[in-house]
Amino acid sequence: MFLLLPFDSLVVNLLGISLTVLFTLLLVFIIVPAIFGVSFGIRRIYMKTLLKIFRWATLRIERGAKEKNHPLYKPYVNGIIAKEPTSLEEEIKEIRRSGSSKALDTPEFELSDIFYFCRKGIETIMDDEVTKRFSAEELESWNLLSRTNYNFQYISLRLTVLWGLGVLIRYCFLLPLRIALAFTGISLLVVGTTVVGYLPNGRWKEFLSKHVHLMCYRICVRALTAIITYHDQENRPQNGGICVANHTSPIDVIILASDGYYAMVGQIHGGLMGVIQRAVMKACPHVWFERSEVKDRHLVAKRLTEHVQDKSKLPILIFPEGTCINNTSVMMFKKGSFEIGATVYPVAIKYDPQFGDAFWNSSKYGMVTYLLRMMTSWAIVCSVWYLPPMTRQPEEDAVQFANRVKSAIARQGGLVDLLWDGGLKREKVKDTFKEEQQKLYSKTIVGNHEDRSRS
Amino acid sequence: MTRPLPALVILSVSGTSLLGGREMRLTGPCEPVVMGDAIPAKGADRRYRIMGFCCRGSEVFTPPTCTPLPPLFGVRKGGTRRVEALQHFLSKSVTFAEKPPFDCKGPTSLIVSHSQITRLYSRFTSLDKGENGTLSREDFQRIPELAINPLGDRIINAFFPEGEDQVNFRGFMRTLAHFRPIEDNEKSKDQNGPEPLNSRSNKLHFAFRLYDLDKDDKISRDELLQVLRMMVGVNISDEQLGSIADRTIQEADQDGDSAISFTEFVKVLEKVDVEQKMSIRFLH
Numbered sequence: 001m002f003l004l005l006p007f008d009s010l011v012v013n014l015l016g017i018s019l020t021v022l023f024t025l026l027l028v029f030i031i032v033p034a035i036f037g038v039s040f041g042i043r044r045i046y047m048k049t050l051l052k053i054f055r056w057a058t059l060r061i062e063r064g065a066k067e068k069n070h071p072l073y074k075p076y077v078n079g080i081i082a083k084e085p086t087s088l089e090e091e092i093k094e095i096r097r098s099g100s101s102k103a104l105d106t107p108e109f110e111l112s113d114i115f116y117f118c119r120k121g122i123e124t125i126m127d128d129e130v131t132k133r134f135s136a137e138e139l140e141s142w143n144l145l146s147r148t149n150y151n152f153q154y155i156s157l158r159l160t161v162l163w164g165l166g167v168l169i170r171y172c173f174l175l176p177l178r179i180a181l182a183f184t185g186i187s188l189l190v191v192g193t194t195v196v197g198y199l200p201n202g203r204w205k206e207f208l209s210k211h212v213h214l215m216c217y218r219i220c221v222r223a224l225t226a227i228i229t230y231h232d233q234e235n236r237p238q239n240g241g242i243c244v245a246n247h248t249s250p251i252d253v254i255i256l257a258s259d260g261y262y263a264m265v266g267q268i269h270g271g272l273m274g275v276i277q278r279a280v281m282k283a284c285p286h287v288w289f290e291r292s293e294v295k296d297r298h299l300v301a302k303r304l305t306e307h308v309q310d311k312s313k314l315p316i317l318i319f320p321e322g323t324c325i326n327n328t329s330v331m332m333f334k335k336g337s338f339e340i341g342a343t344v345y346p347v348a349i350k351y352d353p354q355f356g357d358a359f360w361n362s363s364k365y366g367m368v369t370y371l372l373r374m375m376t377s378w379a380i381v382c383s384v385w386y387l388p389p390m391t392r393q394p395e396e397d398a399v400q401f402a403n404r405v406k407s408a409i410a411r412q413g414g415l416v417d418l419l420w421d422g423g424l425k426r427e428k429v430k431d432t433f434k435e436e437q438q439k440l441y442s443k444t445i446v447g448n449h450e451d452r453s454r455s
Numbered sequence: 456m457t458r459p460l461p462a463l464v465i466l467s468v469s470g471t472s473l474l475g476g477r478e479m480r481l482t483g484p485c486e487p488v489v490m491g492d493a494i495p496a497k498g499a500d501r502r503y504r505i506m507g508f509c510c511r512g513s514e515v516f517t518p519p520t521c522t523p524l525p526p527l528f529g530v531r532k533g534g535t536r537r538v539e540a541l542q543h544f545l546s547k548s549v550t551f552a553e554k555p556p557f558d559c560k561g562p563t564s565l566i567v568s569h570s571q572i573t574r575l576y577s578r579f580t581s582l583d584k585g586e587n588g589t590l591s592r593e594d595f596q597r598i599p600e601l602a603i604n605p606l607g608d609r610i611i612n613a614f615f616p617e618g619e620d621q622v623n624f625r626g627f628m629r630t631l632a633h634f635r636p637i638e639d640n641e642k643s644k645d646q647n648g649p650e651p652l653n654s655r656s657n658k659l660h661f662a663f664r665l666y667d668l669d670k671d672d673k674i675s676r677d678e679l680l681q682v683l684r685m686m687v688g689v690n691i692s693d694e695q696l697g698s699i700a701d702r703t704i705q706e707a708d709q710d711g712d713s714a715i716s717f718t719e720f721v722k723v724l725e726k727v728d729v730e731q732k733m734s735i736r737f738l739h
Binding site for chain 1: 571574575578581582595596597598599600601602603604605606607610631634661662665666683686687688689691699707715720723726727728729732733736737738
């Protein structure tokens with residue numbers, strides 16, 4: 001029993017020393033650069049090393065597959081069936097033309113018309129454009145996370161060992177480090193903004209508030225090991241404008257706010273989020289809504305307009321899609337923020353899913369599970385493009401303006417531009433779309449009004 | 456794939472590959488299963504023959520391997536597990552050169568290739584929100600582009616056999632089989648055995664069933680009116696629609712019963728390029 005005592009103190013000593021070393025490293029290499037906004041470049045070196053390892057792992061798997069003469073499962077992002085982009089009228093005319101020897105182009109019903117709807121329907125059952133945007137993107141090469149592996153039977157011993165090592169590093173080294181950083185970042189944010197809130201309004205308050213915000217968001221960025229590349233920073237949003245971006249996860253906010261000083265818009269939550277929201281409100285004005293106020297569109301528009309018209313207030317950050325999409329496409333922008341009449345600063349965010357998929361599938365994972373998954377991935381790598389500001393032209397209405405901004409964002413980020421509503425994740429599609437299809441078809445049977453008088 | 460297998464399976468598989476795939480000496484019958492079937496969770500000594508699909512009437516042919524499925528493979532709810540990830544456990548790949556020994560008569564023609572089955576199964580599981588290996592009508596209606604199709608409900612109905620409201624992967628593939636393109640080398644085949652599901656006649660029969668609401672092998676005036684009403688919505692008046700239906704039946708009807716039978720339907724559409732219009736091509 002007494003022999004254990006010197007061992008005990010040795011273990012305690014070792015523990016104490018390692019903790020001190022860890023915290024010093026943390027402070028010097030992570031927190032201090034975050035405060036001043038500089039970077040040692042450690043994360044980029046880390047990213048390059050990882051890429052090399054992933055490439056080796058993929059080659060290994062491909063070699064294993066070739067030896068056993070098996071086809072590898074390769075996901076195809078562009079769809080699995082060939083779809084022709086012809087319109088309803090063209091298709092039906094073509095079917096009728098091939099079937100009958102009568103005079104063409106007179107609108108008449110044929111029994112063969114059903115082939116068009118039948119084939120279109122089966123095509124969408126096999127592969128449609130909308131439902132696949134609500135689940136995580138599939139990767140083409142393996143990134144040593146078991147959650148993304150579909151070809152694992154070709155793993156050799158070396159790869160398994162590497163994978164095991166990866167698990168050890170991610171869960172035992174990176175995860176505690178990241179949690180410590182996140183904790184530091186959030187508590188500094190709450191404490192810092194509350195302290196700044198006590199200062200009298202003036203230049204000092206603004207200056208301190210801006211830097212407290214930036215510093216804390218930068219610490220949070222490091223807590224996720226997010227490696228962000230900003231492009232075209234001269235187009236950054238100015239006061240009195242609205243910043244719109246495509247939405248993939250709650251992390252988007254941290255990514256944008258670590259490079260610019262924004263006013264947030266959102267619903268007041270309870271719990272930790274609520275504490276952060278109230279603290280941050282003290283330092284500078286944000287726009288928070290009660291749950292009941294969110295449904296009232298006029299009230300929302302009024303408050304946003306008031307905020308935007310005050311040039312001393314910060315640019316608002318809004319995600320017009322309204323829900324998280326999986327970063328392969330941009331879905332319909334809700335027109336509310338485009339009716340206000342302020343300058344819109346579009347921002348495109350594109351994540352590289354190889355290091356960790358940032359998409360939040362809210363029907364599958366809760367917030368805490370999602371954050372844990374984020375913190376146990378390798379890194380979050382993304383590119384942010386600041387696009388030149390846009391304003392509503394006199395001849396376009398809010399919906400057209402929204403679509404114009406959406407196309408610009410999609411083009412820059414290399415995403416598919418869809419007209420479908422992100423709300424289809426949870427709701428049924430409106431009947432008006434079906435009625436449009438029916439109207440289009442009836443024109444091919446009876447023609448337009450002018451033709452009817454002829455028959 | 457929406458369901459990657461857990462970490463333990465990776466280790467167990469790498470274990471067997473380390474052992475060099477030693478042959479296990481097992482006895483007992485070889486049960487044929489298809490992707491999506493539920494098998495008992497216990498029983499590591501049972502052997503299974505994982506089957507593919509063929510288009511010749513009966514929908515399966517058997518590859519020559521009989522393999523035990525490791526106990527951790529595909530563990531799901533309760534006491535059953537589901538046959539998934541076809542390609543992971545076949546120890547011998549099925550190539551086009553192999554002639555299926557039974558069930559599938561005539562030259563080998565896989566309905567879809569290995570990778571296509573996997574992709575369609577991946578699609579099936581992503582539609583299956585209840586995760587019980589079958590699709591219901593609601594699962595189909597959740598596809599927005601299908602919900603806006605005027606004949607969406609009729610197409611969904613085609614997947615469900617009489618009186619049932621769940622369809623498993625086998626039934627799903629069976630219906631999709633009608634839309635496989637007709638290959639040239641199949642046209643000159645022997646006439647023994649049942650017709651493939653994607654023949655011109657079967658494709659036309661599929662379309663005929665979309666019109667024939669009460670499944671009595673005749674399209675009556677009422678049925679035609681109802682289907683027309685689905686396709687045009689509120690944009691055409693009843694009288695006009697009625698006259699269109701009358702004209703169509705008049706042109707097609709040859710035996711004077713004021714209804715269109717399947718033979719008359721085929722006759723009307725004899726010049727239409729059915730093979731091209733009712734076929735869906737895979738990209739790979």
